Amino acid sequence: MATVALTTAGALTWSLAPAQADFSPQPKDVVSTGSDIIQNSFNFLADGYGQLPGYNTAGNRWRFVNFDSSGDAQGRSAFTDPRLQTGVWVDKNGETITDAEYAALSDADKALATKYIKQSDLRLLNPTISLRAGQKLVVRPSGGGGGGRDAIINDKVDNGIGGWIDVGRSPDPLNSDHQNLAQANLGTKLIRVQVATDRQLIATATDTNAPATIPAGEILRIYHNEIHTWGEIDGYQGPGQPLNTAAPDYTGPEASQTIVPLILPTDAGMWNTFVANVKKQNPGPGATSIDSSYLRQNANRIEVQQNDPTAITSLPAAQRVNAIVPFPRGRFRTLNTGYYTQTKESAGTLAAPKTNLYNTDPGHRTAASAAGIKLLDGDSNNDVLQATAPYGGNFAYNAIVRESDLNSTTPWQPGSTLNWVQALFYNPGGPDPFVRTPAGKALLEAAGVQPDYHVFGTNNAEIPVD
Template sequence: MSKRRTAVAITVAGVVSAGALAAAMPSQADPAPTATDVVGVGSDIIQNSVDFLGDGYSWSGGSLPGYNAAGNKNRLISFSATADGNGRNSFTDPALGTSVKLNPTIVLRAGTSPVQRPNGGGAGLNALVADGNPTNGGRISFVRSPNKPTSAQSTPTHPLHTIQFADDKQYIATATTTNAPADLSTADLVKIYSGTWTTWGDVAAGVTPGAHTGETIVPLLPQDGAGVQTIFLNALKAANGGTAITLGGAVQKVQQNDPSTITALPDATRKNAIVPFPKGRYELLGAGYFHDPAPVYNSDSPSAALSNAGIKLQTGASNFIADIPYYIVFRESDASSATAWQPGSTLNWVETLFYNADYDPDDPDPGVTPPFVASAAGKAIIESIGLTPLYKDWANTTTG
């Protein structure tokens, strides 16, 4: 029998227009969440969509507010995967010598000590498990991940619940001027990333005899702990008859979803580099959402927008493509909690934001409040950044 739990309606209205992201300004930061705020960590590629769901964004001539704009006592806080809002790792100041990559930390709750910032969906899921349950820690409320938790992460004793709120696509990115053929299939990538094929001459389709056939392929792969790495390797495993590939010695690990992993390479190397890249991040870069952090901040003269210039996605029908599900993972105990989250509401935080068991998107009951991700305002935000809204309950399903 349905619980038929209802809540005080929270209305967030806004204006959506084509190309709205072109002048969007970042709204996320690193606040110190209170004990009753909802805190998320995890995937780099999913972080921007959850940032927008929480805080919205604005541009000249219009705005699209997020959940927190309603002025509720308790907030949705989504921490970036890496130390800056552009989704990249931080480094020591080059003025003090050779730059060294740092291991960024984060204060998950006000008054607690910093901990390592989870970078990627897999790292976020591990952090959620290590964080314990509400009676034993519980500083992390949810995780952004393009992969479901494993059976080792979601156990019968402490089950994790997964919902999908959107879908993205993963393609292969190359330099705009590249020696790579126009078509690289999943089967081709199995041979390239396993080290069986090392030059473009080994890739028969799409290569003109004598043109760059001797050039060495530079296969790049997102860093360990990144959910998009798992998405890519799982696709290669499926194309390899269900057997996981052993990475070849030429494969280099790089920061996920960053065009400079290709564009910053020397010319000869850049033309031979390939890397899995999400369509959603590519479009956000093309829309000018991210800005160059190098200049000193000046609100009267904003820094130049970063872009996807210098790279392109291989999107032809015969090319590699993989779905990137946008999952939110939380404790089953939070989904079933009887504790109301906002004053004046009867819904817990999971029901308010991500999943209400009584809400059926195919047959909505006017007496049941949809979670924010499935509301008209939430779906408008998801669609405006080039994603497909998809409200789907996976319950305690795991990857194995």
């Protein structure tokens, strides 16, 4: 009997969606691409949410067009179809068989055979997009780094392609190398407009063996494979209890339970934010060694989709009570408003995928929520750059724009003298841009984040705005 150590297709998560055509912007529409965690707040700013009007609600001639990062409005990644992989068939007797041998089986025996696919054979899908009406398709700019900051830096016109991105969404700041590359590629440097602040914290199951908070230094040790059980955390006093290093060691059964640190894909914006926060909260000579690889060492780690409560709630009970994962507070808050929807892929199979038929499938629209998870130190707001402080770090919601667009003398909307940067993001000496109006601030709050306005010039220094 042949033995195969492979991942079954049913154990993997991906998005199988029919091909779709996005709205294609007209030449004077303002196009935003980039970060998946920021996309919902910019969607709200553009088109409103519920009774709150967005910029486009007024019916202006030219629109603010905000493209989602992955092609999924909930920010999930898509993967190539596993059914197209060769894989390995195992028949009802546990024997490995070829595709030809599987094809020769009876229908009854085919139903008892299982196809196994190596997880490493799957590939992230690079969806395409039309960034301007009537133009050639390009790969969708995705993520706050490559699809936001770097996309606008590299948006030069090359053989008729490019010059189509106006705003890069990114949680990342700019440095002098970014500015110099933008100048070389675009003939202009960049302005960074921060419109809001979000905060990343540690999420656990609502019923968890974790303490009330976990210090940043212990998070570093957990993810670097130095701590494996709750009792190894200095001062652990049991589930939900504050740490107390002066108290006797806790001897309850939870102390010996194995911590399950959930890690995010290396290209996930929230993983990059996590790495940066851990590094900032653990200053000192050793901080230079803290990078993505350093924090992916725990032997009990599980890689999961970012910003998804089911990363914890779908785990077996024994793992669920011991799981931890970095999670953005803005997404946690928005989940509890009913904005997101369950999509129920797990109700189907590869052979018979589950699709939610719009308005005809019973339960086709079941709201997703944050039920089953909680945030540790969830009401905190300030960064404390000490290893003994509870893990938590703020990150910015940035709009990155060209300085040349800010300085343009070409009005954007008919009947207005403002260019689009002035109308939407930054208008020194004039009326507030939309993101600073009461309507804009209300939409950012609806997205679960704190309006927090700052502008940074081409030298990356902050520009006073009040």
